[in-house]
Amino acid sequence: MTTRRYLLELAYCGTAYAGWQRQPNALSVEETVDTALSTMLGAPIKLVGCGRTDAGVHASDYAAHFDFDGALPPRLLGRLNRYLPVDIALRGLYLVPEELHARFSATGRAYAYHLNLEKDPFRPDTVAWVPALGALDYDRMQEAASLLLDYGAFAPFCKTNSDAYTMNCTLTESRWEFGERALTYHISANRFLRGMVRLIVGMCLRVGEGKLALDEVRRALDGQQRLPRPWSAPASGLYLTRVSYPDRTYWQRVP
Template identity: 85%
Template sequence: MSTRRYLLELAYCGTDYAGWQRQPNALSVEETIDTALSTMLGTPIKLVGCGRTDAGVHAEDYAAHFDFEGELPPRLLGRLNRYLPADIALRALHHVPESLHARFSATGRSYIYRMSLEKDPFRPNTVAWVPALGALDHRKMEEAAALLLEYSAFAPFCKTNSDAYTMNCALTESRWEFGERSLTYHISANRFLRGMVRLIVGMCLRVAEGKLSLDEVRVALDRQQRLPRPWSAPAAGLYLSRVIYLDRTSWRGVP
């Protein structure tokens, strides 16, 4: 039987993992699912994810593909969900064309960053709380977010030692949503740099506190250089919320 390509849609809470990507000395989401699949299918399976998420970062909508030669066992998705820990949930399994690549076929991604202005003892690892924040100017936060839409390169918002081949990203959304005691940042683009969203959130909060000016942000973007005293917001509030593919109609669901 020829090898077939399958795509998993899933979600996970990243609190207890060193990110999506397999690590030599720490548990990752990828390794956890690889192990479950390999056990169920009786052969080594290597997932290819739609992108990396850092340690402690979550995903509400994630996709990963794998190749397998043979017949899948019945009710595989349900059996995998019972085998996997409670913080990983497989949503759907599809038979997809061999040309589909979970990472390179994705045309867009969206992230959400969630913050609480009050300490929340029930969600300490899934909503960010920064006790040292001062008074926040919402108008300045909105201006800082909107400023990014004027640019196509984002070197100031990339972690050092990145292996990115380009700093270019096509942003289509960058905005804040304000609740009574909460803040939510929404950002969408064709691709993201390593650590980009958390550095952007940190920038917006520093602008809102008056610790960084919009002029300083604009200069850094114009020159493609690091911001003065860059700050990366805590991982707990960050979620990959959507991955976009253009050819979903060609996918066939697997029972």
């Protein structure tokens, strides 16, 4: 039988996992879903994800493709959801063109970072809370977020020892949404560097506290150098919220 390519849409709470990508000594989302698919299909399955998420990071919209040359069993998606743990949910399964690649065909991604200003005992692992956070100047935080839209390279916001081939990213959104007791940072781009969003959130919070000047951020971006005392915000508040593909005309939903 001809090998066919399928794409899974899924969501997951990343608290219990060492990120999306398979790890030699820790449980990942990729390994968990690979195992479920391999069990249901009776053949080894290797998913290819749309990108990496770090340990403790969540996704409300994630995509991964796999190849399979057999007939899919009926009601596969529902059976997989019953098999998988409660912190992983499969949203859709599609037969897609063989040239579609979950990572390299994606044209855009969006993240949201959720931060509570007071302790929430009901969501300690899915919304960030920073106990030592001081008073915040929201105008300066918004200015820091908007400043990023003037740049096309983001070396100051990339984890050290990254294997990225370029620091270039095209940002289309970078803004804060301020509520009475909660803040949300929204960012969209064609691609992201490793650890980029959490480092940006950390920068904005330090600017808001008055611990980092906007001029220091500009100098770091102009020179593509690390910020003084960079800080990565906690993983618990970060969500991958959208993965975009250019043309879904030929995607066929699998019941």
